[in-house]
Amino acid sequence: MRRRSLLALPLAAPALAPMGAAAQDNWPNRPITIISGFPNGSGIDIYMRRMAEPLGRALGGATIIVDHRTGAGGNIGSDFVAKARPDGYTFYFGTAGTHAINASLYRTLPFDVVRDFTPIAHLGDVPNALTVSIERRPQYTDCAALLAAARANPGRLNYASTGNGASTHLAGAQFAVAANVDLTHVPYRGQPGAQTALLAGDVDFFFNQVGPALGPIRQGQTRALAVTTAQRLSILPDVPTVAEACNLPGFVSTTWYGMFGPANLPAPIVERFSNALTTVLRDPEFSNWLVTTQGIALPPVFTPAEFAAIQRRDIASWAEIVRRSGASVD
Incomplete structure (x- = not known):
């Protein structure tokens, strides 16, 4: 294209x-x-x-x-x-x-x-944010709820990415290894497709880059459960890090x-x-x-x-x- x-x-x-x-x-x-x-x-x-x-x-x-x-x-x-x-x-x-x-x-x-x-x-x-659809996945109010569902349903929870090899893919793969959960990766051809899939409920979550993630977060379409940086971000001060929210000490994926x-x-x-x-x-x-x-x-x-x-x-x-x-x- x-x-x-x-x-x-x-x-x-x-x-x-x-x-x-x-x-x-x-x-x-x-x-x-x-x-x-x-x-x-x-x-x-x-x-x-x-x-x-x-x-x-x-x-x-x-x-x-x-x-x-x-x-x-x-x-x-x-x-x-x-x-x-x-x-x-x-x-x-x-x-x-x-x-x-x-x-x-x-x-x-x-x-x-x-x-x-x-x-x-x-x-x-470039940091990522762990995001879920508020309408399609209201049960995932925090990272603990997401991980509990993943552990109860091995291989059934899936996550979007902007393509094989993108940071949004490897953040999810790194997350699965760190949390010891079995997740299914669903690659899309770029950020718009992955974001659309998240909002439609076709996937459970998406480690979206913070820049394009901000709009849906601020519009109340998606919930940011965590960010992948070592410290919280000034533009999302109320969103904890993955290390904090998911009890995964040392997790960083930027x-x-x-x-x-x-x-x-x-x-x-x-x-x-x-x-x-x-x-x-x-x-x-x-x-x-x-x-x-x-x-x-x-x-x-x-x-x-x-x-x-x-x-x-x-x-x-x-x-x-x-x-x-x-x-x-x-």
């Missing part, structure tokens, strides 16, 4: 030139495409659309095109960028799911999540967003794009929007090399969670 959106400010688009030193010096001189592996309405989509205009300004008035290439837990979009020319005009808005979890979750991938990409910038840490380019991206472009993203993240208006509407924690200013080290660390740590959960995708 593909959906393209033209955002930010227009630039003149001269004929393509070889990617030599002069071309790098003039970068960007035509539209930049940022690929998303997830559909409209997802947490990534919300973030990208809000980021596009200030990012375009930080790059001197560049046009930013958001192109949705969805499916396979973000792997379709990842594969497209892995095979793109490293000319500074195609990037991927990745996640810990697409660039750490999927490396061990999928038996085979048509790309290597490290070798075939250039890490550029860490864009924030992921990150990050920007990637194809492998062999020229260093001057990496540096300029990383600096532009940092400018956007450090803007008070944008950073306040991230924290207060999306629940996304701003990271320190990481260099591309530091972000690459975070990615490699998380590939190893998520591989252990995948192994313990038994999750696997062909």
Whole structure:
């Protein structure tokens, strides 16, 4: 599935030139495409659309095109960028799911999540909220009630996710291991489908990303039983952590967003794009929007090399969670 959106400010688009030193010096001189592996309405989509205009300004008035290439837990979009020319005009808005979890979750991938990409910038840490439908599952007033039902009915309770390998999937798998319960995973193609299934009563619960979860929570459609962070979130101060609410000490399940380019991206472009993203993240208006509407924690200013080290660390740590959960995708 593909959906393209033209955002930010227009630039003149001269004929393509070889990617030599002069071309790098003039970068960007035509539209930049940022690929998303997830559909409209997802947490990534919300973030990208809000980021596009200030990012375009930080790059001197560049046009930013958001192109949705969805499916396979973000792997379709990842594969497209892995095979793109490293000319500074195609990037991927990745996640810990697409660039750490999927490396061990999928038996085979048509790309290597490290070798075939250039890490550029860490864009924030993303929490999830354990949510249930107030209308369809009124009996789940707290996490204790949910776990009691799961233990009384092994394998019968199910949870939605935004796709195999997404943080919403692994949060549920991690939860099942930590609580020693048998749960059934039901993947959907993105956040809107999973949220619709929750509200319709097709699934029992959903570890939704906090940003897109806030609307249904505040509208009284869903109940947040817990958040997956180590401490409570300022935007949901009355919602306990999973460790508190579910009596699972030490439970934390958060992921990150990050920007990637194809492998062999020229260093001057990496540096300029990383600096532009940092400018956007450090803007008070944008950073306040991230924290207060999306629940996304701003990271320190990481260099591309530091972000690459975070990615490699998380590939190893998520591989252990995948192994313990038994999750696997062909």
